[in-house]
Amino acid sequence: MAWGLGIRLMPVVCRRAIVTGRVQGVFYRATSAEKARALGLEGYARNLPDGRVEVLARGRAAAVEEFLQWLWIGSTASKVTAVETGEAEWPDQMPEGFSGR
Secondary structure: OOOOOOOOOOOEEEEEEEEEEEOOOOOOOHHHHHHHHHHOOOOEEEEEEEEEEEEEEEHHHHHHHHHHHHOOOOOOOOOOEEEEEEOOOOOOOOOOOEEEE
């Protein structure tokens, strides 16, 4: 085996989600950041002026997909009505970790 140790590289993906519903003022961003960190993801969750939340997540493909499914759950006080997802580019000046901006 050419790898020597049998190490398999996990694909890294970046996804953007727009979350609609009662997602501002209900700890949605903070809860999202906590879940993302637990999954080892980088990115952010931030409020949009129209009441939605934008989420950018980068990490192992399986972890990102799990996180995108979790966005439907959110915080205990939130009520998610839609999650639109798509591929995204990772910004050049992005800080490390995951923040609830």
